[in-house]
Amino acid sequence: MSFKTFSRRGVMKAGVATGAALATPTLFTGAVWADAHTGFTNAPGDSTVTLGFNVPQTGAYADEGADELRAYQLAVKHLNGEGDGGMMNTFSERNLDGTGILGRRVEFVTGDTQTNSDAARASARSMIERDGAIMITGGSSSGVAIAVQGLCQDAGVIFMAGLTHSNDTTGKDRRANGFRHFFNTEMSGRALAPILEANYGSDRKAYHLTADYTWGWSQEGSMRTYTEALGWETVNTVLTPVGAGDFSSYLTPVANSGADVLILNHYGGDMVNSLTQAVQFGLRDLQVNGKQFEIIVPLFSRLMARGAGDAIKGIFGSTNWHWSLQDEGSQAFVRSFGQEYGFPPSQAAHTCYVQTLLYADAVTRAGTFNPCGVVEALEGFEFDGLGNGPTLYRADDHQCFKDVLVVRGKENPESEYDLLEIVEITPRETVTYPVDHPDFQGGALGTCNPGA
Amino acid sequence: MESIILQLLNGLDKGSAYALIALGLTLIFGTLGVVNFAHGALFMMGAFIAVTLNMLLGISFEVEDPTRTDFLGNVMMVDTPYVVHWFGESFGNFLIDWSVPISVVVAIPVMALIGVAMERGLIRFFYKRPHADQILVTFGLAIVLQEIIKAFYGANPIPTPAPDAFVGSFDVGRILGFDAFAIMYPYWRLVYFFFAAVIIGLVFAFLQFTTFGMVVRAGMADRETVGLLGIDIDKRFVTMFAIAAIVAGLAGVMYTPILSPNYHMGMDFLVLSFVVVVVGGMGSLPGAVAAGFLLGILQSFASMTWIIELIPGINQVVIYLVAIVILLTRPRGLMGRKGVMEE
Numbered sequence: 001m002s003f004k005t006f007s008r009r010g011v012m013k014a015g016v017a018t019g020a021a022l023a024t025p026t027l028f029t030g031a032v033w034a035d036a037h038t039g040f041t042n043a044p045g046d047s048t049v050t051l052g053f054n055v056p057q058t059g060a061y062a063d064e065g066a067d068e069l070r071a072y073q074l075a076v077k078h079l080n081g082e083g084d085g086g087m088m089n090t091f092s093e094r095n096l097d098g099t100g101i102l103g104r105r106v107e108f109v110t111g112d113t114q115t116n117s118d119a120a121r122a123s124a125r126s127m128i129e130r131d132g133a134i135m136i137t138g139g140s141s142s143g144v145a146i147a148v149q150g151l152c153q154d155a156g157v158i159f160m161a162g163l164t165h166s167n168d169t170t171g172k173d174r175r176a177n178g179f180r181h182f183f184n185t186e187m188s189g190r191a192l193a194p195i196l197e198a199n200y201g202s203d204r205k206a207y208h209l210t211a212d213y214t215w216g217w218s219q220e221g222s223m224r225t226y227t228e229a230l231g232w233e234t235v236n237t238v239l240t241p242v243g244a245g246d247f248s249s250y251l252t253p254v255a256n257s258g259a260d261v262l263i264l265n266h267y268g269g270d271m272v273n274s275l276t277q278a279v280q281f282g283l284r285d286l287q288v289n290g291k292q293f294e295i296i297v298p299l300f301s302r303l304m305a306r307g308a309g310d311a312i313k314g315i316f317g318s319t320n321w322h323w324s325l326q327d328e329g330s331q332a333f334v335r336s337f338g339q340e341y342g343f344p345p346s347q348a349a350h351t352c353y354v355q356t357l358l359y360a361d362a363v364t365r366a367g368t369f370n371p372c373g374v375v376e377a378l379e380g381f382e383f384d385g386l387g388n389g390p391t392l393y394r395a396d397d398h399q400c401f402k403d404v405l406v407v408r409g410k411e412n413p414e415s416e417y418d419l420l421e422i423v424e425i426t427p428r429e430t431v432t433y434p435v436d437h438p439d440f441q442g443g444a445l446g447t448c449n450p451g452a
Numbered sequence: 453m454e455s456i457i458l459q460l461l462n463g464l465d466k467g468s469a470y471a472l473i474a475l476g477l478t479l480i481f482g483t484l485g486v487v488n489f490a491h492g493a494l495f496m497m498g499a500f501i502a503v504t505l506n507m508l509l510g511i512s513f514e515v516e517d518p519t520r521t522d523f524l525g526n527v528m529m530v531d532t533p534y535v536v537h538w539f540g541e542s543f544g545n546f547l548i549d550w551s552v553p554i555s556v557v558v559a560i561p562v563m564a565l566i567g568v569a570m571e572r573g574l575i576r577f578f579y580k581r582p583h584a585d586q587i588l589v590t591f592g593l594a595i596v597l598q599e600i601i602k603a604f605y606g607a608n609p610i611p612t613p614a615p616d617a618f619v620g621s622f623d624v625g626r627i628l629g630f631d632a633f634a635i636m637y638p639y640w641r642l643v644y645f646f647f648a649a650v651i652i653g654l655v656f657a658f659l660q661f662t663t664f665g666m667v668v669r670a671g672m673a674d675r676e677t678v679g680l681l682g683i684d685i686d687k688r689f690v691t692m693f694a695i696a697a698i699v700a701g702l703a704g705v706m707y708t709p710i711l712s713p714n715y716h717m718g719m720d721f722l723v724l725s726f727v728v729v730v731v732g733g734m735g736s737l738p739g740a741v742a743a744g745f746l747l748g749i750l751q752s753f754a755s756m757t758w759i760i761e762l763i764p765g766i767n768q769v770v771i772y773l774v775a776i777v778i779l780l781t782r783p784r785g786l787m788g789r790k791g792v793m794e795e
């Protein structure tokens with residue numbers, strides 16, 4: 001044996017391994033997973049744990065990504081015992097005490113998804129392989145979320161989805177290591193339909209413009225299902241390329257199509273442009289079939305509403321959460337976020353903050369960072385106090401079930417943040433769909449993957 | 453019939469933007485011989501002049517309103533724009549409302565300055581370099597400019613509304629004898645089309661009827677001979693670069709109410725504008741304008757529902773298909789002259 005084989009790295013590795021082996025019995029804290037502080041990808045050391053925040057920092061959703069990042073940083077602060085604790089004080093579980101996660105100080109790395117599946121996978125991979133992230137979270141596009149969720153499943157880390165609204169994220173593309181707190185297009189359809197019927201009646205002709213990717217198709221499908229169930233007729237559906245910019249050539253045929261409702265299955269910059277232009281083309285001033293022409297935006301976001309300006313006034317949509325909610329959890333979060341940054345949080349910020357707390361709590365309850373332990377702790381988990389009322393993380397598809405908000409663009413906003421008014425809080429029972437719903441078939445969770 | 457007229461109108465306003473950008477591109481190519489990939493960025497800069505002016509006019513001071521509270525429960529601070537405070541309610545609000553048309557006046561000197569700075573500071577060092585080098589350096593410049601804009605203004609589109617007087621739609625159909633509300637077209641888009649027509653007319657008149665324009669045209673045809681006649685053609689070409697920058701900038705300013713500007717709007721238009729230039733014929737000003745409108749109209753017709761149903765995806769590729777056909781049948785483009793880029 002040559003002297004060289006005793007390299008510094010070799011000695012350190014052996015030392016760490018011995019140390020870990022010796023320490024193992026003292027780490028027996030939880031029940032089932034207690035012996036498992038090794039044997040999974042990126043098992044953290046004793047002092048710190050690293051989370052990976054993968055958000056769009058460039059590209060069309062960069063403003064949403066920036067808000068998500070603010071929420072994550074706030075969550076990390078609260079987990080580490082800094083600040084006022086935010087929703088940790090209202091969360092129905094009281095396991096988080098400001099000492100990090102399982103006694104380890106929380107650190108984080110960030111990646112840029114660029115709202116592009118390939119870039120998002122590359123940054124997630126880098127955070128897992130290079131930075132040792134134990135959990136990946138974030139995203140502002142369903143295409144990205146589905147891509148990163150698949151990668152996390154293969155790598156053996158947990159994926160806590162950020163803003164992703166396509167049914168497929170917890171439908172045909174669901175994965176055992178992935179969890180979604182945000183709602184989906186099926187829930188939007190269920191929540192919106194009764195409000196649309198009450199306001200616009202059951203005899204309407206709808207024209208859809210739809211963003212041509214997984215979320216758009218999903219949104220159009222759900223809206224068609226629920227509006228047609230009301231008795232509405234679908235006159236036409238047109239797919240528009242993402243980032244089309246000028247929608248005039250898609251909008252001009254609408255006025256003469258016989259439709260009296262335009263449903264814009266658009267999000268982000270597309271929604272801002274298509275809605276603003278639809279209003280410019282005078283669609284809302286039209287009288288068709290003896291009725292006032294109406295526009296509907298199924299997925300609303302305050303950040304997008306700001307971009308669309310006056311065009312959103314009076315328009316119905318659905319949203320996951322809004323800062324004007326009066327429950328204790330929402331108020332605590334708005335106060336905490338508002339004091340830190342000077343403006344209220346968006347729904348994207350809310351879902352990301354909540355996902356981080358839910359992950360931390362699940363690890364604490366499981367007593368381990370092992371992804372399989374976390375999956376077990378989150379499956380079928382009932383909680384409250386995080387801004388959406390009593391919520392269930394359904395075991396069968398890793399989708400959260402909670403109340404959904406139907407909102408309308410406010411006619412007389414009192415401030416630049418006061419753009420949406422809550423029309424109805426649709427109860428959880430109404431938006432809960434069966435596990436075997438046809439729109440969610442074609443995939444399976446599989447089994448959790450702890451990785452290495 | 454109504455839908456055909458509507459798509460024609462759509463094509464005209466999209467074509468106006470293409471034509472204005474392509475006109476500037478051709479001016480720069482024809483005079484300086486530079487393939488300017490930063491031209492889309494000039495269009496974008498113009499749009500952001502309007503955004504900036506809109507923001508500047510909206511700068512406010514805060515006054516406490518004890519009757520209301522903000523989202524944190526503190527006393528609400530109400531914004532009052534300084535211009536309203538200085539010039540009174542009616543004139544102050546008028547300035548804010550008309551910020552886009554006012555930006556046109558502001559944009560002329562600013563864009564001229566940006567154009568001259570760009571030409572003197574960077575592009576003049578690339579006159580004698582191959583076209584590939586020019587493309588690389590101007591493309592790089594475009595990326596730098598758009599990243600600067602993104603750093604200051606963020607990535608999301610920023611709404612910049614037209615004056616209230618131009619909000620809403622004009623009933624074009626009634627004038628043409630159709631039913632009421634059959635053909636509605638937004639006022640501002642009609643304004644944009646007429647604005648573009650005026651700008652194009654002015655540029656042509658300038659080149660056609662002034663001595664300066666005559667020298668420039670002579671320089672475009674034979675730079676060497678004009679130089680031998682003792683005319684400092686380079687100096688005039690700098691002016692032409694500034695004019696091209698102004699045209700692109702004004703196109704951008706006036707486009708803001710149509711499309712909320714974001715940092716990559718320039719790139720979106722640049723690629724299409726190059727196709728327009730190539731189809732129109734490299735170096736031909738009338739060609740650029742004609743091809744701009746032609747391709748705008750074609751693109752708009754290709755987006756009609758029944759055409760997309762017939763040939764799915766045609767709306768995405770029609771411009772390139774037409775470009776291929778024209779280049780195969782008329783390699784110099786519609787109105788291209790012999791000898792341009794053929795040495």
